[in-house]
Amino acid sequence: MGTAVATKGLEGIVATNSSICWIDGDAGVLAYRGIDIHELASKSTFEETAYLLWNGTLSTLPELDAFTRRLTEARKLPPQIIDLLRSFPKEATPMEVLRTAVSALSFYDPNEKAVDHESNIRKSFALTAQIAMLVAAFDRLRKGKRVVDPDPSLSHAGNFLWMLTGEKPSDTATRALDVALILHADHELNASTFAARVIAATLSDIHSAITGAIGALKGPLHGGANENVMRMLFAIEEQGEDPVEHVRQMLAEKKKVSGFGHRVYHTEDPRATHLRKMSEDLGRASGNTKWFDMSRKIELFVNAEKKLNANVDFYSASTYTTLGIDLDLFTPIFATSRIAGWAAHVIEQLDDNRLIRPRAEYVGPHYPVKYTPLAQR
Amino acid sequence: MGTAVATKGLEGIVATNSSICWIDGDAGVLAYRGIDIHELASKSTFEETAYLLWNGTLSTLPELDAFTRRLTEARKLPPQIIDLLRSFPKEATPMEVLRTAVSALSFYDPNEKAVDHESNIRKSFALTAQIAMLVAAFDRLRKGKRVVDPDPSLSHAGNFLWMLTGEKPSDTATRALDVALILHADHELNASTFAARVIAATLSDIHSAITGAIGALKGPLHGGANENVMRMLFAIEEQGEDPVEHVRQMLAEKKKVSGFGHRVYHTEDPRATHLRKMSEDLGRASGNTKWFDMSRKIELFVNAEKKLNANVDFYSASTYTTLGIDLDLFTPIFATSRIAGWAAHVIEQLDDNRLIRPRAEYVGPHYPVKYTPLAQR
Numbered sequence: 176m177g178t179a180v181a182t183k184g185l186e187g188i189v190a191t192n193s194s195i196c197w198i199d200g201d202a203g204v205l206a207y208r209g210i211d212i213h214e215l216a217s218k219s220t221f222e223e224t225a226y227l228l229w230n231g232t233l234s235t236l237p238e239l240d241a242f243t244r245r246l247t248e249a250r251k252l253p254p255q256i257i258d259l260l261r262s263f264p265k266e267a268t269p270m271e272v273l274r275t276a277v278s279a280l281s282f283y284d285p286n287e288k289a290v291d292h293e294s295n296i297r298k299s300f301a302l303t304a305q306i307a308m309l310v311a312a313f314d315r316l317r318k319g320k321r322v323v324d325p326d327p328s329l330s331h332a333g334n335f336l337w338m339l340t341g342e343k344p345s346d347t348a349t350r351a352l353d354v355a356l357i358l359h360a361d362h363e364l365n366a367s368t369f370a371a372r373v374i375a376a377t378l379s380d381i382h383s384a385i386t387g388a389i390g391a392l393k394g395p396l397h398g399g400a401n402e403n404v405m406r407m408l409f410a411i412e413e414q415g416e417d418p419v420e421h422v423r424q425m426l427a428e429k430k431k432v433s434g435f436g437h438r439v440y441h442t443e444d445p446r447a448t449h450l451r452k453m454s455e456d457l458g459r460a461s462g463n464t465k466w467f468d469m470s471r472k473i474e475l476f477v478n479a480e481k482k483l484n485a486n487v488d489f490y491s492a493s494t495y496t497t498l499g500i501d502l503d504l505f506t507p508i509f510a511t512s513r514i515a516g517w518a519a520h521v522i523e524q525l526d527d528n529r530l531i532r533p534r535a536e537y538v539g540p541h542y543p544v545k546y547t548p549l550a551q552r
Numbered sequence: 553m554g555t556a557v558a559t560k561g562l563e564g565i566v567a568t569n570s571s572i573c574w575i576d577g578d579a580g581v582l583a584y585r586g587i588d589i590h591e592l593a594s595k596s597t598f599e600e601t602a603y604l605l606w607n608g609t610l611s612t613l614p615e616l617d618a619f620t621r622r623l624t625e626a627r628k629l630p631p632q633i634i635d636l637l638r639s640f641p642k643e644a645t646p647m648e649v650l651r652t653a654v655s656a657l658s659f660y661d662p663n664e665k666a667v668d669h670e671s672n673i674r675k676s677f678a679l680t681a682q683i684a685m686l687v688a689a690f691d692r693l694r695k696g697k698r699v700v701d702p703d704p705s706l707s708h709a710g711n712f713l714w715m716l717t718g719e720k721p722s723d724t725a726t727r728a729l730d731v732a733l734i735l736h737a738d739h740e741l742n743a744s745t746f747a748a749r750v751i752a753a754t755l756s757d758i759h760s761a762i763t764g765a766i767g768a769l770k771g772p773l774h775g776g777a778n779e780n781v782m783r784m785l786f787a788i789e790e791q792g793e794d795p796v797e798h799v800r801q802m803l804a805e806k807k808k809v810s811g812f813g814h815r816v817y818h819t820e821d822p823r824a825t826h827l828r829k830m831s832e833d834l835g836r837a838s839g840n841t842k843w844f845d846m847s848r849k850i851e852l853f854v855n856a857e858k859k860l861n862a863n864v865d866f867y868s869a870s871t872y873t874t875l876g877i878d879l880d881l882f883t884p885i886f887a888t889s890r891i892a893g894w895a896a897h898v899i900e901q902l903d904d905n906r907l908i909r910p911r912a913e914y915v916g917p918h919y920p921v922k923y924t925p926l927a928q929r
Contacts, residue, residue: 274760282648377770382648386767387751535573
């Protein structure tokens with residue numbers, strides 16, 4: 176076939192050129208458009224980060240104002256979509272709901288088939304605003320509460336907490352979520368982003384690409400990992416166990432401890448550094464460092480025993496729980512941030528497109544297998 | 553990064569081992585589980601082909617009976633899904649509707665998160681039966697007609713035509729659609745199947761994988777091509793043009809003629825052989841060979857002028873139109889068949905899974921780009 180044999184899972188295979196995200200797994204570097212994630216996490220906002228991801232450079236003040244205004248104005252859901260959310264079973268997982276509702280949003284897009292650069296930018300604003308609204312609205316509806324209208328005076332992070340809780344969030348809470356959104360906004364060709372690019376490369380629409388990405392993010396090996404971290408912490412607390420003993424037992428039983436190790440990073444995941452601090456700061460501000468303390472003990476133990484570093488998922492679990500966010504909203508919040516990166520990648524893919532169509536190495540029955548008529552089998 | 557540079561679009565890159573589909577692009581061979589597509593197209597049925605794709609070998613008669621019974625029994629849609637279809641705008645494209653409805657079906661799956669082999673098989677029966685039902689039901693609803701209940705005495709192909717038209721289909725029509733479904737059932741790592749595997753490999757559920765695959769198939773570079781072929785034929789007829797002159801003009805204007813050439817085949821697409829015959833047979837049976845005749849003239853001209861062969865899309869256009877099927881149902885019918893292959897690939901992926909996570913070659917601003925505070929920009 177003239178094909179090369181790839182490593183399973185395309186590990187180490189370059190699937191495309193991209194100018195969005197730089198990862199140096201050995202040095203533990205993550206940078207968006209060349210700017211270190213530490214700079215962005217400590218100095219920037221989600222809005223500024225989304226601007227950077229979509230435009231390639233940092234904005235001027237007027238550019239950022241225009242960008243923020245456009246994002247704020249995009250905070251609209253068609254009334255049919257709210258009806259749709261109401262019609263879904265309350266027990267449906269928020270990721271199924273998000274996947275379905277994002278797919279349905281294309282019905283109401285004024286030009287759902289358009290895949291040119293400007294249309295994709297317009298749709299990216301809409302989807303970024305709407306994904307946050309969908310996550311908050313479904314959580315309210317399933318709890319029998321009224322849907323909270325967005326507040327145009329609030330940032331993306333602050334408005335999300337407002338729509339979720341119906342209460343004006345503290346500056347500490349808003350900043351914590353904002354940092355989490357910055358840290359999760361992009362990560363090169365992770366599985367959901369890669370799925371989005373594969374779908375977009377058929378010249379299908381961005382709603383299709385993002386719907387597929389949400390489906391991929393839903394997987395326990397991708398977006399679902401911080402839920403598993405939190406389930407472990409809850410189980411430890413419920414059983415009144417010592418966290419280190421619990422994890423020692425898990426390792427003895429050859430069980431995987433979620434939130435550690437990463438295919439790309441061979442050192443500390445640079446996002447973990449900020450989430451560790453965020454988890455601690457939020458704990459102190461709320462007077463409850465229980466989840467942080469437990470996490471820290473586990474981290475030190477796993478690090479010493481297995482030489483594995485905490486990844487982005489490990490401290491996002493205690494951070495979100497300390498913010499009062501339900502377990503099954505962790506991955507939807509990941510989507511609320513990653514839409515910025517997904518959109519950047521879809522736009523980049525379609526600006527210079529080629530169908531993504533690899534080959535398989537055939538290892539089945541040797542051709543030609545005889546077709547025996549049914550009566551003779 | 554220790555990575556290799558790939559050809560754009562992963563062309564020629566082996567992404568996985570697979571024992572499902574064998575393609576020899578130089579010899580023009582397509583085989584499912586080692587059995588030549590010509591054998592299957594002339595002797596088999598969609599049900600037998602789906603059994604083969606999912607199980608790896610041809611069935612015995614009792615096995616095929618059990619398989620067919622299970623597929624027939626899976627022809628059920630939750631009433632909420634019919635309500636959902638009714639709530640969608642009548643102008644929505646059937647592919648958007650299918651993507652959204654398949655996503656919503658997971659709400660009603662008794663164990664939507666399960667990804668073990670048996671659960672995937674159970675869900676594959678459900679999805680194969682339900683995708684056909686969704687396509688037919690939405691087409692009826694948008695035309696203000698009642699939804700037609702499935703007829704358990706009919707084959708998958710025959711029942712689809714029954715649910716679509718509300719009339720018992722002729723043997724010729726049933727066989728034509730059955731052959732089209734066999735021919736479209738799998739094609740190795742085409743973009744939609746690859747998207748399904750990327751999504752499934754995160755251990756997300758099969759509804760997520762198939763929803764993503766439908767989004768990819770929707771793209772004009774993938775499932776949408778036969779629609780474009782038919783649009784061209786309709787335009788030629790409407791303007792009373794000579795088909796060869798029309799295409800000569802297109803080529804002079806450097807326009808792409810849909811339905812010709814294929815990334816993998818360098819000779820005739822073996823599926824085109826059968827669809828050409830099907831288009832001709834159906835035309836003769838219905839006393840209207842107009843679309844076949846027009847197609848044949850174009851094929852001979854493009855073949856002579858550009859050395860390009862007709863692909864699977866070229867004659868499926870005239871075949872479906874002669875069957876009385878609307879233009880925008882061509883791609884949904886493709887999905888009605890390809891679900892067999894998508895399911896086989898998702899099952900294979902999850903039977904021996906590894907996250908699919910390639911790398912990108914970073915070509916953006918050189919790290920580290922300085923973060924200039926907003927006030928100083």
